[in-house]
Each structure stands twice: as C-alpha cells, then as structure tokens.
Amino acid sequence: MLSRVVVVLxxxxxxxxxxxxCEVFGVDRRDDGVPVYELTLVSAVPGPVHTRHGYDIAAAHDLSKLDDADLIIVSAGNMEPAESATEARAVARVLDALRAAVARGVPVASLCTGAFMLGAAGLLDGRRCTTHWRHAAALAEQFPLARVDPSVLYVADFPIYTSAGTAASIDLCLHLVREWDSAGSANAIARRMVVAPHREGGQAQFVNRPLPSATGYSLGDVREWMRQNLRDNVTIADLAKMAGMSTRTFARLFVDETGTTPLRWLNDQRVLAAQHLLESTRVSLEFIAHEVGFSSAASMRTHFLRLRHVTPLEYRRVFGLKELVDNPSSTSVAATAPQH
Structure with missing residues (x-):
C-alpha cells in the first residue's frame, strides 16, 4: 500500500x-474511502523550479525524501542535457537516488517526458516503456536498449512505470492507485476528477497519423483513384494496368513511394474513411463496412484494431456525435477516405 509519494520536478x-x-495523490479524499497520501515535491536541481510556462514552483524538500518514499514519480520536463555543471551534478544525484530506490524495490514512475530521466538512469534498459508519441523516436534513439512502445497510454513493468503524453498521466496515476491500493480507491478518485477510471485503447487513437507521404508522383493518380473508389474490389494487376506497368514494377514502386503495400495502403484508407463515418454518423457498423469497402464489420474491426488500437465501437463511443440518429437513409455518407 502506498503512503509516501515523492514527485521529482x-x-x-x-x-x-x-x-x-498532485490531484491524484495530494488531495484528502477520506470521505470517499480513499487513503491519504503524504505527497512531497522535490526539485531535481537546487532552488526554485522553473516551469516551461514562465513561473517558478518552490519545492521545499531535498533528495533525502526519496529514501523513505513508497512511490517516486518523475514529472515531465526538460529533455535536453544539463545547461551547467551545477545542474549536471544535481541531476546526477537524482539519477543515483532513482537507481537506489529501484534496487530497494520502490516503484518509480515517469509522466510523459519524465521517461528521459529514467532512461538516463539506465532504468529503461531492456524494458518496455513509453512516452508522448511525438518524443518516442527521440527516446528510442537516446536509449537504444529501451523497448519504446509509442502506441500505448502507459506501461507497467514493475518496478518501472511510464506514461504517454499529457492526459495519459491520469491513466498511469490511477493505475498506480489501482495496483498498489485498490480498484475502489482508483474509481473514487476518477469520479471526483470526472474522468474515466480506465480508458480503452492507446495513444495511437489520438495521433493525427496520416499514412506515409509519397516520395514521388508517378502513382499519385492511381492512389487518388483508389481513395475515390474504396468499395471496388481491385487487384494489384488491375492497379498495375491502370498505371501502365508490370505488376512487379508497380508493387515495388508503390512500396517505395508510400512505405507499404498496395493492399495494406488501401485497407488503411478504408479505416480512415470508416473513422470519419464513426465520428459523424450513427449508421450501423455493417453499413459503414460496406460503404468503405470491407467485406464485413468483422473485417473492418480487424483492420481498425491494427491501425487505431481500438475497435470501431470503442472509437465511436469516444468520438461519435451523440445527437445523430441511427438511420442510414438520413445521413449523407461518402465512401472516400478523408484527405490528410
């Protein structure tokens, strides 16, 4: 059970x-049956903590607080190397303290870019971890022994916990309460915060991730035709004939320009079109699957899970327009993928 929670700034x-x-671990919610946590803020460098937003925070406690912590959280902040020798020495002391805590079996969590400090301490080596999708590549490059997964909201790999960007910090903090205290406590905190106690899916569903851009233009007309005719059951031979080249040459050039195969690209475009209909209509999943060219709702679900890491129904539950009626005849739809 958690009692003393220390946050490194x-x-x-x-x-x-x-x-x-602070909201999850620093608010007294005994009236909801939630344990009281002793929350302490510790600065990674001496003096007031400068925020990215132009004001300072006073963290009155020193690193000795980490010695008695039941949980250590490294908050998000600067990912760049220390700007001065003094700062570098201070950060080095924090890294030593984090390693010592893990050696004692104390859980250590990072929020968003806080994962870079865990990486610098060597705590991500050989572990699956995550951070904000915009910084995942940089994390993997700086710490090649880490197994960075940019598609999830958080990763629990005891005693190391990492979260994706921004709001995923809520998901991880609630998970820590759920794992170390109880599901009842996590649910009570979530109710008070007016958030879901557990979100389905991963950060991939929130990423504006268009398919790879073409590096050339020779197949641009073919790809546009494919976008406008998603319901057509075409073969690579059909597309190659349209492009005026052999099947083998067409397939190779398509991969060169888009980074994926023609069939995979087409199914991804169908998912994007389905996503648009899930957001803007209440028509049935079978209707949407037919509109965008999938053979069935089950087939659409398979490809949707692959690309967006949630089911179509889960996606609609989060992003759909609640006021539309479930009546295909009353909603104008177009079986083309939205442009990115």
Missing part, C-alpha cells in the same frame, strides 16, 4: 503532468 517542469500527480 525536473528543470522546466510541465505543470499539467505535475498537477495530475
């Missing part, structure tokens, strides 16, 4: 993620 602390940790 890195240079240029991001205040949203810090606020999440």
């Amino acid at each position: 890195p240079p240029l602390t991001e205040t949203f993620e810090l606020g999440v940790a």
